[in-house]
Amino acid sequence: MSDSSNVTESLPEGELLVETLDRPWERLEELAEAGDPEPLAAFLDSLSAGDQALALSRTDEAHHQLVLKTLPIGDAAELLRHLSESQAAEIIDSLTPEDAAAIFQEMPSDEQADLLGDLDEDQASAILQVLPDSEADAMRELAAYNDDVAGGLLVREILRFDRSTKVADVISTLSENADEFRDYDVQYAYLTDEHNRLVGVLPMRNLLFARRNDPVADIMIADPLSLLDTTPLDDLIDFFDTHHFLGVPVVDADGRLLGVVHRNAVDYEATRAAESDFLKSQGIIGEELRTMPLFQRASRRLSWLSINIVLNIGAAAVIAIYQDTLEKVIALAVFLPIISDMSGCSGNQAVAVSMRELSLGLVRPTEMLRVWLKEASVGLINGAALGLLVAIVAIVWDGNPYLGLVVGVALYANTLVAVSIGGTVPLLLKRFGFDPAVASGPLLTTVTDMCGFFLVLGLATAMLNRLI
Amino acid sequence: MSDSSNVTESLPEGELLVETLDRPWERLEELAEAGDPEPLAAFLDSLSAGDQALALSRTDEAHHQLVLKTLPIGDAAELLRHLSESQAAEIIDSLTPEDAAAIFQEMPSDEQADLLGDLDEDQASAILQVLPDSEADAMRELAAYNDDVAGGLLVREILRFDRSTKVADVISTLSENADEFRDYDVQYAYLTDEHNRLVGVLPMRNLLFARRNDPVADIMIADPLSLLDTTPLDDLIDFFDTHHFLGVPVVDADGRLLGVVHRNAVDYEATRAAESDFLKSQGIIGEELRTMPLFQRASRRLSWLSINIVLNIGAAAVIAIYQDTLEKVIALAVFLPIISDMSGCSGNQAVAVSMRELSLGLVRPTEMLRVWLKEASVGLINGAALGLLVAIVAIVWDGNPYLGLVVGVALYANTLVAVSIGGTVPLLLKRFGFDPAVASGPLLTTVTDMCGFFLVLGLATAMLNRLI
16 A cells, blocks of 8 residues: 555556456455455555445445454555545444544544544544544644635645754754655645744755755745635635645644645545536535445435425426416427426536536626627527427427427527526526535526426417417 | 746735736736736736636637737746636637747647647647647657547656766756756656666655765666556546655656656546536537637537437327327326426436446446446335325325326336436446446436336326226
């Protein structure tokens, strides 16, 4: 599990460090039962991150405990770090607080804080009680930040020196602790004053050319860029977009250095945010893994479905109003679901483009008119194409040109409505602080369904003598 | 635009380097027309990445040219690098090949290759003709790789030394070219033999403690990990998940060093892939920005809609078959869209969970049975809840308990069908090499619509004498 920079030569494509076993969890259980740390660690090391996750997800709690107790503690921590947070939390919840605390101490502080928030509350407080007070306090402090601000993403494990330290002393500290510092992955040391306030950063390579007896303050970059602990994720993404740094120091309101947010952590959260938008748009709120208990999975999904069915029934009530028309022109019933589905498709395209433009900053939440004009023009073209197609189908099938006229015009007009709503609703939701990924879909579908049913059945009622 | 490590003190939240102008594009145009590089560069520097993108997207081609010609060339390249690839390509397409080539030469090689692939073909070949032959060849070579393999993501700008170089010579090279190398963002130099084959990596910090007259080979890590140029993105993500490295050297089939893939580039592609799954699931294939020409936007969206409407009409044909039943029990028409929409919702939840489990490696494409069992159990619970609800609504509204029975049982059974299909279709598509994000939705909707209409109308036909 350790970073082994010198073990393997380049491997042929597709075999990248992967021992392709059909059922890696069986071998994992065997090795855990055998109880010998080395072959177990070596086996896990040979698996890809995906297969590690797979193997663990297919073994039971008893084996999780056995695997994590058998592995060298650093390897156990490393293993959990490769899993998704929900899977790692599931496994840590099944350990004794003592075992869990030991593994926690091997993790970088940002991941500790993240994971702590995902645990069962009882388990989390039990772990904090087992930990030394100073560590527990520090962990509580970081865990108090959300994942989406700088304070929740920082690592405290950084190279930190007083600005008066001599170059020679820094070099010897580095050399004596080379093994520990290798894991810090940083090219900078951070220099503070006597109140622990950040005063400068020191690019490690500057040490190469410095006089050994000078204080590091002489070769530091003074007044470096830093961010407040409350800086939100969007601004962090922006920061690393604009600057090439691998990390940025984070300070509190008094300028005291809290730690460093690494580019990795921000990129990781950005990917998670994008993935979670996809999941939320499809009605999965909160992480779901199929290893979770059945009733938890079912009830989480059901809460989203319940809202949708109520909205759906509301929209379908429009059909009930026009029951008389429908009774006389039963062919209309065939076209109602088509109008509803196709308007949903067109509208969701507009939702997707708006969400993307919002995330790229290409549109502001206040620019409803601009988006509406852009969408309406697409709606006019695509509505015409779809309306024409469905009109032809209706005429060919039913033989009555007026039926074609009604469903064609209705789909045309409703496509226009759908893209108008789909394009602008995410802006409106964002502006009023709602999450467009969760709420755009249901809102869109309800309004376009109602409107589509009104259009088809209202037009048909108006032209009823032509349709019978 | 340059990385200014020492200009700003920590800024209060929300003001991070952002000059909040209502209409930043107006100021941009003014400054471009004034033609003075410094204030223009300073203004752009003061904008967030989002506002840079916004300002450029709201100015016309003539002003794009003016902005990019006025800016110092390095800043122009930097500006384009902050934009999304489609927006950058749009702007480069509007420049003369000479101006475009000059800007290209300032970009890192992986971004050159990416961008080249997104340009208009004529513009791309015109730019290659303007460039010096050696650069054009190298760029063609990289552009030949897809974005989703190591060869398409590597940078050629790395520190590369022959293994016989002396430590002192490496240090003096570094010191003489400190400015250039600062942008390389790497902690390693790469050592090659006389055939340009990778033989070792040299952690820069090892130089600190080395004897100046030794060859660097003495302090290198021999036989380092490296990846083939054909390694796919999934394996790269896996690699950086398993190893803490910031970059990995990439070699061709003969072991020759081609360049380095940085963790950033992989993270960036991973985020793009997640975003693009969201867009594709909503029917946006290929990047769309609302600044693109209307007919391009409309026709791209229409090609997806056309497939859907044909599938939709096919599904609705089921209703036509049962027209007689519908004529006798017109209340059924109210429930057809509800059954269709709700089955879509339930099925899409299962799609989303399967896509996520596939990407985490928690399920293999062959494990259809396992996924089906997990989904069916959720379907049994949620189908019962939804079916019961819709049955009650039908009974309260219509007064006929048999109508409630028909629509309730149909929604129950169709929820089961929807989650079964939604859960397994992404696996099936993946197994046969299709993109689950694009194809799962339409397939799911068509099958569940057909099946839902069959269930409602078939059951109603069987119980017709109870319903009238």
